[in-house]
Amino acid sequence: MADSGSEDIAVIGNTDLTPSESQNNLKNTMVEKGTSLLKKMEISVAEAEKRTGKNAVNMQETYTVYLIETRPVDAASEGTSPVPDSLWRRYSEFELLRNYLLVTYPFVVVPPLPEKRAEFVWHKLSADNMDPDFVERRRVGLENFLLRVASHPVLARDNIFYLFLTEEKAWKETVFETGFQAKADSRIKALNATFRVKNPDKRFAEMKHYGDELQAVVSQLLRVRARAADRFYGVYKVHGNYGRVFSEWSAIEKEMGDGLQSAGHHMDACLQQQADMHARYAASIDDILEEEEHYADQLKEYLFYADALRAVCRKHELTQYELETAVQDLSSKKQQREELATGTVRTFSLKGMTSKLFGQETPEQREAKLKMLETQIEEGEEMVKDRNVECEEFVKGAWTDIERFKEQKDHDLREALISYAIMQISMCKKGIQVWNNAKECFSKM
Amino acid sequence: MSNGGTPRSLPSSGQKSIQEICHPLSAEESARSRSPDVLNPGEKDLSLPNGTPVDTSSPASSSSLLNRLQLDDDLDAETRDLFVTVDDPKKHVSTMETYITYRVCTKTTRTEFDLPEYSVRRRYQDFDWLRIKLEDSQPTHLIPPLPEKFVMKGVVDRFSEEFVETRRKALDKFLKRVADHPVLSFNEHFNAFLSAKDLNKRQGLALLTKMGESVKYVTGGYKLRGRPVEFAAMGEYLDMFTQKLGTIDRIAQRIIKEQTEFLMELREYGPVYSSWSSFEEDLHEPLEGVSGCVSNCSSALEELTEDMSEDFLPVLREYVLYIESMKNVLKKRDQVQAEYETKLEAVVFREDKKTPMPTDVEKCQDRVECFNADLKADWDRWQNNKRQDFRQLLTGMADKNIQYYEKCLAAWESLIPLLQDKQDAKGETN
Numbered sequence: 001m002a003d004s005g006s007e008d009i010a011v012i013g014n015t016d017l018t019p020s021e022s023q024n025n026l027k028n029t030m031v032e033k034g035t036s037l038l039k040k041m042e043i044s045v046a047e048a049e050k051r052t053g054k055n056a057v058n059m060q061e062t063y064t065v066y067l068i069e070t071r072p073v074d075a076a077s078e079g080t081s082p083v084p085d086s087l088w089r090r091y092s093e094f095e096l097l098r099n100y101l102l103v104t105y106p107f108v109v110v111p112p113l114p115e116k117r118a119e120f121v122w123h124k125l126s127a128d129n130m131d132p133d134f135v136e137r138r139r140v141g142l143e144n145f146l147l148r149v150a151s152h153p154v155l156a157r158d159n160i161f162y163l164f165l166t167e168e169k170a171w172k173e174t175v176f177e178t179g180f181q182a183k184a185d186s187r188i189k190a191l192n193a194t195f196r197v198k199n200p201d202k203r204f205a206e207m208k209h210y211g212d213e214l215q216a217v218v219s220q221l222l223r224v225r226a227r228a229a230d231r232f233y234g235v236y237k238v239h240g241n242y243g244r245v246f247s248e249w250s251a252i253e254k255e256m257g258d259g260l261q262s263a264g265h266h267m268d269a270c271l272q273q274q275a276d277m278h279a280r281y282a283a284s285i286d287d288i289l290e291e292e293e294h295y296a297d298q299l300k301e302y303l304f305y306a307d308a309l310r311a312v313c314r315k316h317e318l319t320q321y322e323l324e325t326a327v328q329d330l331s332s333k334k335q336q337r338e339e340l341a342t343g344t345v346r347t348f349s350l351k352g353m354t355s356k357l358f359g360q361e362t363p364e365q366r367e368a369k370l371k372m373l374e375t376q377i378e379e380g381e382e383m384v385k386d387r388n389v390e391c392e393e394f395v396k397g398a399w400t401d402i403e404r405f406k407e408q409k410d411h412d413l414r415e416a417l418i419s420y421a422i423m424q425i426s427m428c429k430k431g432i433q434v435w436n437n438a439k440e441c442f443s444k445m
Numbered sequence: 446m447s448n449g450g451t452p453r454s455l456p457s458s459g460q461k462s463i464q465e466i467c468h469p470l471s472a473e474e475s476a477r478s479r480s481p482d483v484l485n486p487g488e489k490d491l492s493l494p495n496g497t498p499v500d501t502s503s504p505a506s507s508s509s510l511l512n513r514l515q516l517d518d519d520l521d522a523e524t525r526d527l528f529v530t531v532d533d534p535k536k537h538v539s540t541m542e543t544y545i546t547y548r549v550c551t552k553t554t555r556t557e558f559d560l561p562e563y564s565v566r567r568r569y570q571d572f573d574w575l576r577i578k579l580e581d582s583q584p585t586h587l588i589p590p591l592p593e594k595f596v597m598k599g600v601v602d603r604f605s606e607e608f609v610e611t612r613r614k615a616l617d618k619f620l621k622r623v624a625d626h627p628v629l630s631f632n633e634h635f636n637a638f639l640s641a642k643d644l645n646k647r648q649g650l651a652l653l654t655k656m657g658e659s660v661k662y663v664t665g666g667y668k669l670r671g672r673p674v675e676f677a678a679m680g681e682y683l684d685m686f687t688q689k690l691g692t693i694d695r696i697a698q699r700i701i702k703e704q705t706e707f708l709m710e711l712r713e714y715g716p717v718y719s720s721w722s723s724f725e726e727d728l729h730e731p732l733e734g735v736s737g738c739v740s741n742c743s744s745a746l747e748e749l750t751e752d753m754s755e756d757f758l759p760v761l762r763e764y765v766l767y768i769e770s771m772k773n774v775l776k777k778r779d780q781v782q783a784e785y786e787t788k789l790e791a792v793v794f795r796e797d798k799k800t801p802m803p804t805d806v807e808k809c810q811d812r813v814e815c816f817n818a819d820l821k822a823d824w825d826r827w828q829n830n831k832r833q834d835f836r837q838l839l840t841g842m843a844d845k846n847i848q849y850y851e852k853c854l855a856a857w858e859s860l861i862p863l864l865q866d867k868q869d870a871k872g873e874t875n
Contacts, residue, residue, distance in 0.1 A: 210724065217721045224714045231707035238703055241696045249689040256682045256828075267832050274839065410727040417731050418864045421738075421857050428854035432847055439843040445836040 037156040038147070042071045043165060045143035046086070048135050064135055065090045066142055070165050087168035091116070094142060097164050100175055101155060103184045106315045107397035108155060109405045111148035112304030114141025120222040120296065137297060144301070154401070191314060195321045201395070207402060208313035215306040218299055229292060233285055240282030246275035270441045277438050284430070291423050298416040302409060309405065312398055319394050323387040330380035337373045340366060528552040529624045529639065531617035534609045535566075544568050545609055547616060551639045557631065563640045569594070571644050572616055578634035579623070585819040586629060587774045587827060589622035590766035591615070611759045618763070622830065628819075669783040673817075679824060680775055687768050694761050697753060704750045708743060715739035734863045738856045745852035752845045760838050764831075771827055778816045785809035 037043075047067040055061045071084040094113055101110050118134050146165070149155045160178065163171050250271035533548040551563040572591055579588045592615035602608060623629045637644065672680075715736045722732035788806045 213724050214721075217717060217724075221714075221717045221721070224710060224717060228707060228710035228714050231703060231710050234703040235700060235707055238696060238699045241699075242693070245689055245692045245696065249686075249693075252682060252685045252689070256678070267835070270839075413728055414731055414864060417735060418861065421735075421860050421864060424857045425854060425861075428850045428857065431850040432854070435843045435846045435850070439840055439847070442836050442840045442843065445832060445839075 037150040037162070040073055041150075041165075042069075042073060042084075043143075043146050043150055044069050045139050045146065048139045049088075050130070051090075062130070063090055064130075064138075066139055068146070068165060085166065087166070089164070089168075091138075091142075093164075093172070094145065096172070096175060097161065098145075099184060100160055100178070100180050101149070101158065102311070103180045103187060104158070104160075104178075105154060106187075106319075107312060107394045108152070108401050109305065109308045109312055110155070111145050111152070112301060112308055113145055114138050114297075115300060115304070120226045120300070137293070141297065141301070153404070154397075187315075187318075190318055195318070197317050197320050198324055199320075201316065201320065203399070204313045204316045208310055211306045211310035211313065215303060215310070218303040218306065222296060222299055222303065225292075225296060229289055233289065236282050236285035236288075239278050241278075243275045243279035243282065246271050246278065250275060267445050270445045273441045274438055277434055281434060288423075288427055295416060295420050295423070298412070302413065305405070305409065309402070312402070316394060316398055319387075319391050323384070323391045326380065326383045326387045330377065330384050333373060333377050333380055337370065337377060340370055340373065525625075526554045527624050527630055529617075529620045531613055531620055534613050536604060543604070545604070545612075547613055549620065549639060557636060558640060560640070565639065565642065567638070567644070569612070569616075571638065572619065574644065575623075575634060575638045576619075579629060579632060582632060582634065583629060584777065585774075585816045586626070587771055587820075587823040588629070589619050590763070590770045591619055592763060592766075607755055611755065615759070615763050626826070669779050670786050672779060672782075676775060676778065676817075676820075680772070683768050683772050683775070687765055690761055690765055690768075694758065697758055697761070701750055701753050704746060704753075708746050708750065711739060711743040711746065715743065730866070731864045734860045738860050741856040742853045745849050745856075749845055749849040753842075756845075757838065757842055760834075764834070767827075771824075774820060774823070778813075778820050781809075781816050782813050785813045 045066050046069045049065050049067070050062060051065050052060060052062050065088040067086050067088055069084040069086045091113075098110060098113055101108070114137070118131075149161055155161060160171075160175055163174060167174070250268045253271060254268035528551065530550045531547050532550070534545050535547075537544055537546055546566040546568045549563075549565050549567050551558075553561060569591075573594065576588055576591055579586075592612050623632075623635055629635065715738075718732045718736035718739065722729045722736065725732060785806070788809050792803060792806050
């Protein structure tokens with residue numbers, strides 16, 4: 001586990017991003033206060049830019065880079081605001097960082113990245129990665145990711161993470177130098193293989209099941225929501241058509257009306273006002289759906305978090321399995337030793353059979369075998385001990401993090417629902433106001 | 446209504462004799478005597494058979510009286526002396542047919558009626574009879590339209606609650622418009638319709654229809670030289686107005702369609718929150734609450750959409766019929782003018798200037814002027830009604846939308862405390 005050297009940057013002060021964050025429409029997480037890295041530095045993903053360059057196969061490609069800004073906290077509190085340190089990173093580098101964290105801290109529910117490609121889109125939203133709205137939402141998502149990692153009790157102390165924020169050039173090499181890739185590959189292989197644990201831990205099994213259910217239900221929610229947003233958009237847009245026809249109607253009323261009409265009877269003016277109202281009503285849908293999209297992003301984060309949770313459970317299974325395998329290997333080796341020592345064959349082995357068929361071994365051969373077995377058993381016992389420790393540590397670490405995750409999830413989703421409700425309330429109030437204005441106009445007709 | 450008799454002043458005109466009232470159109474001709482012949486009943490021309498008493502009226506009587514009346518919004522309850530309502534639809538099943546009757550209630554202080562109150566049952570046929578009688582007996586006036594007579598049997602259920610209610614409202618409107626008309630409301634057929642136990646209409650029906658047709662088309666075939674600007678403008682306006690209403694109808698239908706599809710998605714959306722809540726602990730109540738909220742909003746939207754279908758659209762469509770009636774009156778007027786112009790031309794060519802104008806040409810001229818005046822007055826009345834009707838319609842639409850939003854607002858607002866509930870408790874532990 002890499003240790004962070006961030007303690008050297010001794011800056012005092014508390015960033016306390018939470019209140020401002022929660023009010024800002026774009027920021028959607030309640031980041032834990034007072035954890036190591038955020039106490040010392042402010043982190044943000046300030047901008048996004050398009051770049052072109054040659055890729056690995058020497059072909060021209062366009063990609064987006066994101067500007068990560070960091071600023072020591074104390075400077076802000078002193079009133080002076082120095083120019084923040086900054087560097088550019090592309091999405092693939094974020095992915096690399098996350099993969100590193102996944103491998104290095106397998107017991108942690110690692111915060112997810114914003115989606116690579118736009119999914120659950122409804123027709124108005126573009127599924128194009130280059131679309132400015134998508135890029136903007138991704139920028140917010142990446143910032144959120146960094147803040148989540150920076151506020152995690154374990155992850156925040158990682159040096160590679162720190163370097164990600166501060167070292168532009170050499171970072172990639174440094175990551176690969178940790179050799180995590182090899183570990184990653186072997187892990188992936190092992191995880192992909194089918195294996196069955198003899199004594200599954202009930203808590204983890206339940207957690208995995210929860211992860212499955214959460215993923216399924218949030219997917220469904222996002223899908224239905226996207227379809228509903230489509231229809232909702234349609235309703236508003238058609239209302240816009242009223243705008244034109246009421247305007248035209250107003251014009252013919254105006255032409256028809258004579259000067260004898262008394263002051264209160266201005267049908268044409270009322271109709272024109274109605275036309276304007278409908279036009280504004282139709283236009284308001286864009287803002288409404290932008291806010292709804294923000295809600296969808298909050299849900300998406302937890303959709304991906306569910307995956308991370310399931311990954312931890314799966315890794316636990318693997319750890320458990322490896323322990324069980326080691327225990328089983330040890331016990332079979334011990335049995336072999338016993339058989340060899342007592343001369344009884346209780347377990348079938350090809351060697352045993354052949355030696356029976358082709359004659360007994362010499363005492364020297366037997367001695368040699370026994371010695372080898374002893375060594376293997378010693379190693380086996382060490383292995384079991386290590387794996388036991390691994391397993392215990394994993395369980396402890398994982399369970400702590402899962403508890404932390406549960407609290408965070410409950411808190412964040414509750415907040416998301418509250419914002420959603422507030423948004424609906426605001427929309428209803430606007431609607432009432434708009435129609436009341438219209439009614440007032442009609443009453444003068 | 447009685448024939449002849451003492452001059453009777455129409456309501457709201459005070460006790461003045463009609464002749465004292467100046468007709469605005471013929472201000473300079475106020476001295477010109479009117480031939481009472483014009484209004485002799487029974488002729489095959491466009492006179493008022495049993496309408497306004499002969500000696501007291503001038504051809505422009507109805508319009509001048511209209512001008513005396515306050516062309517204000519809703520006639521005050523004090524000035525109105527005839528109230529009519531249509532309600533209580535009932536199904537009647539006989540061996541021959543099944544049909545719906547409506548109760549027609551009348552309250553009045555008019556002396557033309559024997560009783561102050563009446564309650565009779567009428568079916569659509571009877572309303573149609575009345576409309577035809579009115580068209581025949583008051584050809585220079587705009588008769589309000591009836592809702593469509595025929596409905597496609599396979600497509601619309603004639604006995605469904607919605608259809609019957611929509612029709613009832615339209616019939617109610619029809620009678621009210623007649624009752625509010627200063628001339629039509631005194632028509633004897635209208636009186637019979639409101640008061641007679643049994644409408645004795647069968648015998649005269651076929652004959653009357655035929656006569657109606659003859660009245661309609663007797664002046665057909667003449668070419669119109671020049672339509673007065675004001676009538677041309679009316680015609681143009683009506684055409685464009687019809688167009689606009691058609692567009693609004695189409696837009697409203699599209700909105701209904703989109704809203705219905707949106708509603709379908711909402712009905713799926715809410716329950717997902719319920720499913721989610723089933724495997725959450727802390728979030729169980731909040732998610733369940735959101736599900737309930739969405740469900741409430743769905744119901745509110747359903748109501749709003751239904752209202753559009755059942756209230757807004759039918760009234761809009763019926764207005765198109767009203768415009769058609771107005772257009773028909775304009776056409777009739779054109780025909781009367783054409784006949785006059787043609788006859789006049791013939792006379793001018795045929796005889797020298799010394800001979801006085803032949804009577805029938807004079808009659809034509811009077812007819813034209815009478816028609817023009819009546820039509821103008823009816824036009825103003827129509828415009829006024831239109832303004833009121835649309836004010837009511839649009840205000841109704843606004844009200845329904847407000848109700849929808851208020852329901853949704855209440856649902857979401859009640860959710861907030863539920864969502865924040867544990868929040869305060871948790872705030873401590875942080």
